[in-house]
Amino acid sequence: MTYSYFPGCTLKNKASDLDKYARISAEALGFTLEEITDWQCCGGEYPLGTNEVASKLPSVRALANARDKGQDLVTLCSACYNVIKQTNDAVQNDENTSFKVNNYLKEDGIEYHGETKVLHYLEILRDVVGWDNVKKAVKNPLTGKKIGAYYGCLLLRPGKVLQLDDAENPQLIEDFIKAIGATPVIYAQRNECCGAYTMFEDKSIPQNRSQKILANAEEMGADFLVTSCPLCRYNLIKNKGDSKLDVIYFTELLAEALGLKEAK
Structure with missing residues (x-):
């Protein structure tokens, strides 16, 4: 298709x-x-x-x-x-x-x-391809990796319009993490705003928000975070402070699991 x-x-x-x-x-x-x-x-x-x-x-x-x-x-x-x-x-x-x-x-x-x-x-993976078929296509499962899903605010809200997942208790990215063989880490800040849109008004807001998100994920045992938002990734990495967590795009993990990461 x-x-x-x-x-x-x-x-x-x-x-x-x-x-x-x-x-x-x-x-x-x-x-x-x-x-x-x-x-x-x-x-x-x-x-x-x-x-x-x-x-x-x-x-x-x-x-x-x-x-x-x-x-x-x-x-x-x-x-x-x-x-x-x-x-x-x-x-x-x-x-x-x-x-x-x-x-x-x-x-x-x-x-x-x-x-x-x-x-x-992600909707295509869930609703068209199906998670079971994604699992079947995986050649390099990310076994042993503990990954925190970071939704941010734009992927889910306003919920009545986007209708992608439950805005308060989403499962979409966690199901993706399971499909590529890893273990999802649930943490309280996974669908909270990183503050990126406030960076030009007050840099302390995104700094505090980002560090709170990363600290919460790290506390719950995440090895790294996965997101679909380029702005969120930039903001979290720029403002990570002492956090050791990386933030990776979901498609990079997908390509790695499918054995395609070095493809051109």
């Missing part, structure tokens, strides 16, 4: 491994990521102003592109997933947003009303 793929700007620069390993792992598991042409940055943060339309247009263009190909739209980045799925929901359910968006885009010959399904890569 082929999916329209929105990589996002961070994956093309700071987090290229997340992108590379996602592509080769997808092929090994029986699906293809077809990158959307001429995509633009989603903005990284969903605008809460009801009259803010211009910043939603890149997401709508990507959604319309996927719709025109008859494909679902897939992304890896938690921020991209959050912005695009919230935008899609707004176009579907808010007449004001739908009217203004389509009014902007009519000169480009684009009309869009929320027809595209937005998926996170």
Whole structure:
């Protein structure tokens, strides 16, 4: 199966491994990521102003592109997933947003009303490939590794719109960890915000938040953390202080488990 793929700007620069390993792992598991042409940055943060339309247009263009190909739209980045799925929901359910968006885009010959399904890569592993089939494809199980899932806030909230997992007690990444042969570590801070969006206002906030998250995971026995958010990874590593925990993208672990990590 082929999916329209929105990589996002961070994956093309700071987090290229997340992108590379996602592509080769997808092929090994029986699906293809077809990158959307001429995509633009989603903005990284969903605008809460009801009259803010211009910043939603890149997401709508990507959604319309996927719709025109008859494909679902897939992304890896938690921020991209959050912005695009919230935008899609707004176009579907808010007449004001739908009217203004389509009014902007009519000169480009684009009309869009929320027809595209937005998926996170982890959803494909869970709901399309299936965890049992992921397990069967594993060649190098991460046996003995104790891994803490770090969801952050963007992958799960707002829960009523994203509907990816239970926002308070998620299991998605823990199930992924089990599928690649490792042991998930449950810790209290796994779905708390790392404070990344406050770094320009007060650097002490992300520093304190990140160190609290890492200390909690370390206390519960984690060898390292796994995440799908490039911004979270950057923030946690930058502000790790005395913590020895690394933070790794989930697709890198997937490629390692599938025996593909050195593939080009």
